[in-house]
Amino acid sequence: MSKSPENPATLVRRTPWPSSVSRSVVTPLQPSVVYASQSPDQLDQQYEGEIHGYTYSREGHPNATVLAQKIDAMEGATGGIVTASGMAAVTAAMLGLLKSGDHVIGGDQLYGRSLRLMTQDLPRFGIETSLADPTDIAAISAAVTDRTRMILVEVVSNPTLRVADMQAITALARDKGLILVVDNTFTTPTAYRPFDEGADVIVHSVTKLMAGHSDAMLGYVVARAPEHQEMITGTAVTMGMTASPFDCWLAERGLYSFDLRYRAASENAAALADHLAGLPGVSRVLYPMRPDHPDHNRAVALLGGQGGNMVSFEVNGGRAAANALTLGAKNIAFAPTLGDIGTTLSHPASSSHRALTAEGRAALGISEGFFRVSVGVEPIDLLKSEFEKAVEAAAAFS
Ligand SMILES: *Cc1c(COP(=O)(O)O)cnc(C)c1O
Secondary structure, three states, X not given: OOOOOOOHHHHOOOOOOOOOOOOOOOOOOOOOOEOOOOOHHHHHHHHOOOOOOOOXXXXXXXXXXXXXXXXXHHHOOXXXXXXXXXXXXXXXXXXXXXXXXXXXXXXXXXXXXXXXXXXXXXXXXXXXXXXXXXXXXXXXXXXXXXXXXXXXXXXXXXXXXXXXXXHHXXXXXXXHOOEEEEEOOOOHHHHOOHXXXXXOEXXXXXOOOOOOOOOOOOEEEEEOOHHHHHHHHHHHHHOOOEOXXXXXXXXXXXXXXXXXXXXHHHHHHHHXXXXXXXXXXXXXXXXXXXXXXXXXXXHHHHHOOOOOOEEEEEEOOHHHHHHHHHHHOOOOEEOOOOXXXXXXXXXXXXXXXXXXXXXXXXXXXXXXXXXXXXXXOOOHHHHHHHHHHHHHHHHOOO
16 A cells, blocks of 8 residues: 555645745745736736736746846836846837837947847848947947837946946937937946936946856836836837746845945956056056046946956967967956956957958957956955966967
């Protein structure tokens, strides 16, 4: 005779959650896809928005709400939503607000997938796009047509860390009635708050500095106008761009230390930039707060002294030197990401900018010896010695 420890009929029922007069200090993780309501009347009222209640997690869940509200507060926004990735946030903003026949202007050094969205995907749906240099307001201005409806820019570009002329772009968008979408991933609300400066939509790859530990893939999008937010949210929910509870839970946990991480990493980045500039074999260092940066004055005016955690630099010697450099930096992950709590190193020519020709890269100032560093919170002396070893290893090939 088989022994059943429990009546199967009770096993399939959810055991009631134990009651407790004390509450969890930590944000609970709520992985439920569905939510049970009491009656069709109640469900009706939920769908009509007369009372609040979750229904199905693609439409919303508590972990997404908690995370979105936290980022809303950082950005001085309300009603933002969390998406399954930064790209989902960019896509939701564009597909939510644009229609066939519209024209969009994008910065010419946008994140690689945003560039692809602009050049390959949107045109398939009848949305026309142009790319222009956001450090040059004349170029952005010249791209405006009578069908232009939106401008998408990043404040600090990847990987040359050029600083967009946000004041002039914002004024142009106001003047022409265009929707200004700012991808604030690199800058974060600590260095730049797009709504305070007049932008209409903010997007983030929460995957990067905000979540901060390379273990959650998420995005965030918020529009200043409630009717825009409604369109974006509707598109994101319909197209399945919304986020998983576990990732939201991890990212919210990551945000507790965001301010500490960002400040420590930025301080490290400024010090590492200066250190790299003094190393023999380093031909160029790019950091917005350094006086030799091409957009230094604008960076100082725009970013309130926050240079951020990204530093780029160049060594001579081509691919062989580049290979030696990553092998020489034994304790720095060579990985095409940014914003991790630890320092990571990326090589645009073999990753983010591999689709360009060598000439195309050269036009942007990206050679085989060009590296981008996402600086983390390690002790600065460790970073200095790690990069000294790396640059020295590369020097054998220059
Ligand atoms: C990474 C990144 C994205 C895309 O974010 P994912 O979370 O990887 O989808 C968009 N914009 C910028 C500036 C990024 O760095």
